[in-house]
Every structure is written in C-alpha cells, then in structure tokens.
Amino acid sequence: MKNNANQFIQSADEALRDPDIQKAVPYGTKLGFDKRISAMYEFGEEHGEALRDEASQIKRRTLANLPALLEEAEKNLLKNGFKVLWAKDEDEANQLILEIAEKHQVKLAVKSKSMATEEIGVNESLEAAGIEVVETDLGEFIVQLAEERPSHIVVPIVHKTKESIQKTLEEKAGMPPTEDPLAMTRFARAYLREKFLKADLGISGANFVVAETGSIGLVMNEGNGRFVTSLPKVHIALVGIEKVVATLSEYATLTQILPRSATGQTITVYTNLINGPKRPHESDGAEEIYLIFLDNGRSEIYQSDYAESLACIRCGACLNACPVYDVTGGHAYGWVYPGPIGSVITPLLQGLENAHTLPYACTLCGLCKDVCPVEIDLPHFLLNLRKDVVQTQKGNWMWSAGIAGWAWIMKHPKLYRWGGKAAARVLSWIPLKELPAPFNAWTDHHTLPTFAEKSFTELWEEHKEGQNE
Ligand code: SF4
Incomplete structure (x- = not known):
C-alpha cells in the first residue's frame, strides 16, 4: 500500500480543517476510551491490572519462543488439514493469493476486516487481476464504497459522520434515502448477503494462531467473519508471524482483554476458533483453508531493540x-x-x-x-x-542541522548568552508577525511572541545585584 507517512504535517494540517474529522473522531475516541475503562475495571482495578500483567507476560513469553512456536503451529495446522504457506514480503503474499485464486478460478472474493491484508494491498492486487473483492465488515464496506482507507485499527470509519455515511451508501450503493442508522445497516446487510452467496473465496486475517491445537482465532462483532470463513469453498487467512500464541488457555486470556481494550466489551459477539477445513460429517465450512504467515519486515523488528512492539494485539x-x-x-x-x-x-x-x-x-x-x-x-x-x-x-536535513547547531551552541555558554542577546535585540527592533520561509512552518500556526528586552539571565543578575546593595 502507498505510504505517505512523511506527509504527516501537511495531512494533519488538512485534518484540522476538516469539520467531519473534527466532529467524528473525538466523539468516537472518547466513547472507546470511556467504555474501555468500564470494561477493564469491571471487577475492580486490581483485577483489571492483573489481567493486563497476565496478557503482557503471555505476549513476552510468546516473543521469546517465537521461532519454536511457529514451527509447532505449522505442524499442528498441517495435521488439522490447513495448507500452510509463508510469505517474506507483500509481493510474495499477493503472489500466493493470486495463485490460489487462479487455481480455484475465483471471480468474486469476500473479505473480513484484517490489517495484514491492508498492509499488502490485497484488494488492489486481486482487482488488477480482474477479481472483484468486497469488504464485508460494515465499516470497511463503507470505506471501500467511499474509495477511502480505514482510519482506525478497530473502527475503520471513526472519521465519518452519520451524514457522510448516508451519502456514501445512497450515491455508491443505491440505498433508498434514509437517515435511520438501523435502516442503513439493514440495507448493507441485504446488499452483502448477495455477495456472500456468490463468492468463490473468503479472505480474512486472524487475531491469534494457537500453536498447541493448530487453530486460528478470530474475534469480531459482525456475522460477516463467519460468512467469509465458512460460506465460500476456499478460505485464505493472512496472518502476521507475531500472532501465534502457545496454548488455548493463553488464547482465552487474550480474548478477554482484547475486546475490553478495543470496544469496551467483556467478550465480542463472535469469538471463533477454526480447527481446519470442513470434515466429511460437517454441513458447512470451507473445503480448503490456506494459512499464509506474513513476515514483511517482522523478522527484522524481532532482531532489533524494538522487538517488543510485536506484542501488539491491535x-x-x-x-x-x-x-x-x-x-x-x-x-x-x-x-x-x-x-x-x-x-x-x-x-x-x-x-x-x-x-x-x-x-x-x-x-x-x-x-x-x-x-x-x-x-x-x-x-x-x-x-x-x-x-x-x-x-x-x-x-x-534542516531539522537535523538545527538540532546539531543547538547542541553545539549549548556547549559554548558564553557564545550562547551573547548570541541570545544579539538575536533578541535585532528581533525586538524588527516588527515581524511571522517568520520568513522555511521557518514559517511554526508561525503559520502560532503567534510569534514579542521578544523581551532583557533575557532571564540578565534579569536574574540584576535581581541578585539589587539584593546585595
Ligand atoms: S500498542 Fe497495540 S495492543 Fe497496545 S494499545 Fe496500541 S493497539 Fe493496543
């Protein structure tokens, strides 16, 4: 997926001027923040903090044993009938998914919410090969119709107001005019049901992979995840290598803390554990399940001082x-x-x-x-x-040069004092309202303060002299 991270300052500036973002995001984040507190500390602070400690230890144990756990997971997943593949980067992951789609002559794929698939840009890759991809999580569906990207790990449309969602559904999906959120949801439900029934392939992520049982765990609040993983004949789960946990009991702890932290629920509406493709005596489920372990830079993080960031449960x-x-x-x-x-x-x-x-x-x-x-x-x-x-x-380079200059002058106190005095004198004579480019990045958003005639050090020295008189 295209990366514009270095445009953060410009993009943040635009966001600050966007009334929808300014209205919708603080509303959504405050709701999530408050609900998390009630759910985490439902049984008191001690219990909530003990749960955090336990989850934290599980993830650290997992990281310490990651290579061995991945091997154990692969062995048990294969035993359960999963097809296990490994992708070192996004190109390889997309290539594997395309090959599976071609092998099964896929025309329509349905997807549930997954950050790993966002990371590799699977929709663009499949669409370029002529395969229709439909996002089926309600928020992701709206984001896809609006030709936008998710803006939150858990609530992809936290940036959108009810009015903008209504507009998107009416204009892009032909929803009859309505302001009622329930009617909008019902419309999306019926629209997506058709897609589920026609899809040849389901694509999901996974919140966890349980090594001891060879299972994949998905937690979600909409039934779309179960449709994606059980209605189409073929299911692909794309999972970051850091998502493995050792035991079912660890999975149980993490599925308690994840919804409490994410949406302020004690448990998600659907907590799924998939133990392999459909068995002969079972009436539903995918006939083939491919689990693709995605590296895409995680191994390098694992070997760096930032390895602990892989403990994130999103x-x-x-x-x-x-x-x-x-x-x-x-x-x-x-x-x-x-x-x-x-x-x-x-x-x-x-x-x-x-x-x-x-x-x-x-x-x-x-x-x-x-x-x-x-x-x-x-x-x-x-x-x-x-x-x-x-x-x-x-x-x-300007920032680095500025910091280097600052570090140098701070090591030369006499020069620092003299330079400070000189700069204050000059700038107090020139009636500047804003600094010239390229220094205007600061004064575009702040009022340039008036320079004091005397520095704090000068005033302090005068004060001391006054006391001694
Ligand atoms: S770092 Fe990851 S696990 Fe921690 S709060 Fe953020 S999203 Fe959640």
Whole structure:
C-alpha cells in the first residue's frame, strides 16, 4: 500500500480543517476510551491490572519462543488439514493469493476486516487481476464504497459522520434515502448477503494462531467473519508471524482483554476458533483453508531493540487515548497503522526514511502506555526512534542541522548568552508577525511572541545585584 507517512504535517494540517474529522473522531475516541475503562475495571482495578500483567507476560513469553512456536503451529495446522504457506514480503503474499485464486478460478472474493491484508494491498492486487473483492465488515464496506482507507485499527470509519455515511451508501450503493442508522445497516446487510452467496473465496486475517491445537482465532462483532470463513469453498487467512500464541488457555486470556481494550466489551459477539477445513460429517465450512504467515519486515523488528512492539494485539486503545490522533484522525499517518502504535511500527516496517515524521507525532504524555493491554512502552520507543532519526540523518536535513547547531551552541555558554542577546535585540527592533520561509512552518500556526528586552539571565543578575546593595 502507498505510504505517505512523511506527509504527516501537511495531512494533519488538512485534518484540522476538516469539520467531519473534527466532529467524528473525538466523539468516537472518547466513547472507546470511556467504555474501555468500564470494561477493564469491571471487577475492580486490581483485577483489571492483573489481567493486563497476565496478557503482557503471555505476549513476552510468546516473543521469546517465537521461532519454536511457529514451527509447532505449522505442524499442528498441517495435521488439522490447513495448507500452510509463508510469505517474506507483500509481493510474495499477493503472489500466493493470486495463485490460489487462479487455481480455484475465483471471480468474486469476500473479505473480513484484517490489517495484514491492508498492509499488502490485497484488494488492489486481486482487482488488477480482474477479481472483484468486497469488504464485508460494515465499516470497511463503507470505506471501500467511499474509495477511502480505514482510519482506525478497530473502527475503520471513526472519521465519518452519520451524514457522510448516508451519502456514501445512497450515491455508491443505491440505498433508498434514509437517515435511520438501523435502516442503513439493514440495507448493507441485504446488499452483502448477495455477495456472500456468490463468492468463490473468503479472505480474512486472524487475531491469534494457537500453536498447541493448530487453530486460528478470530474475534469480531459482525456475522460477516463467519460468512467469509465458512460460506465460500476456499478460505485464505493472512496472518502476521507475531500472532501465534502457545496454548488455548493463553488464547482465552487474550480474548478477554482484547475486546475490553478495543470496544469496551467483556467478550465480542463472535469469538471463533477454526480447527481446519470442513470434515466429511460437517454441513458447512470451507473445503480448503490456506494459512499464509506474513513476515514483511517482522523478522527484522524481532532482531532489533524494538522487538517488543510485536506484542501488539491491535486493540486500538492507544489510538483512543492519544491526544494527537484525537485531532488528526488516522489518515494523516499516511499508511496502514495510525496512532501511537502506527508511529512506532510504520517506521520499522516501511523504513525510517519513509516515516521519519511519525516519531514526532506525539506529545509524550504517556497515556498510550497506560492503556496498552500488553504494556508496550510506546513513548520509550518513540523517543528511541527520534534518536535514530537524528543519528542516521534519515529525517529532514534542516531539522537535523538545527538540532546539531543547538547542541553545539549549548556547549559554548558564553557564545550562547551573547548570541541570545544579539538575536533578541535585532528581533525586538524588527516588527515581524511571522517568520520568513522555511521557518514559517511554526508561525503559520502560532503567534510569534514579542521578544523581551532583557533575557532571564540578565534579569536574574540584576535581581541578585539589587539584593546585595
Ligand atoms: S500498542 Fe497496545 S494499545 Fe496500541 S493497539 Fe497495540 S495492543 Fe493496543
């Protein structure tokens, strides 16, 4: 998928002027934030924090044993009748999916919500081969009709108002005019039902892969996931290699904490565990299931100081808590993953030079770390990424030069004092309202303060002299 992460400042600027984003995003994030608190601490703070600790330990244990767990998962998945494939990057993943689609003469594919498939741009790849792809999660369906991208990991249309959803459904899907959200949902349901019945292929992600049982787990709130994974004869699940867990009991813990953190539910409406293709005595289910493990840069992260970011269970709680996401929405982040976790993993997956603005899209308030169900220290990673940007000079050269100049002058206090005085004198004589380009990036959004006639150090020295008299 195209990456515009380095356009963050311009895109955020546009988002700040977009009335729909300014209305819809804070409403959605506040709802998610508040509901998370009620669900997480339903049985008291101690219980909620114990659950977080347990989830956090599970993910760290998993990461410590990842290679062995992946081997165990593959062995048991094969035993259960899954076809297991491995993709080192998005090209390879798309190629594998195309080959499967060609083999089964697929004309229409239905998809459930999956960040991994967003990451590889599977829709574009299949559509280029003449295959129709229909998103069936309600939010993703609306985003697809609107020719947009999801703007939140869990709530893809958090940036849209009811009015804009109505307009999209009327104009792009022929919905009869209505302002009633229930009627809109019923329309989408009937529209998608037709597609499910005709589809030759279902494509999903998976929230977890259970190594000991060789199963894939999907949690969701709409019945679309069950249709996608059981109605078409062929099902492909594309899963990041970090999604494996060791045991069914670990899966049970994670399926408790994921919905609490994501949507403030104690359990999702559908909690699925798929143990293989349809058996002869079963009446439904896919006849063939391909599970594709996607690397796409994860192995490199695994070997880096940022390995812990792979513990993420994609709950979206850090997005709902983030004061930056709250005003910019998700599209400003320029790639698949927005918010604090996006600011960490986009530079890691896409290269620092292709996302060097994102580590700075953060106030370092620390709330993302406080809400993360698996206790990922996102602010620490963001600070380290800033250090990497400066040290590897992958960022804006003006920014790096400015920081280097600042560091140099701070080591020369006399020059610093003299330079400060001189700059204050000159700037207090010139009646500037805004700085000239390229320094106007700051004054475009802030009032240039009037320079004081005397610096704090001068005033302090005068104060001390006054006391001594
Ligand atoms: S980093 Fe933590 S809070 Fe953010 S999406 Fe991942 S698991 Fe959720």
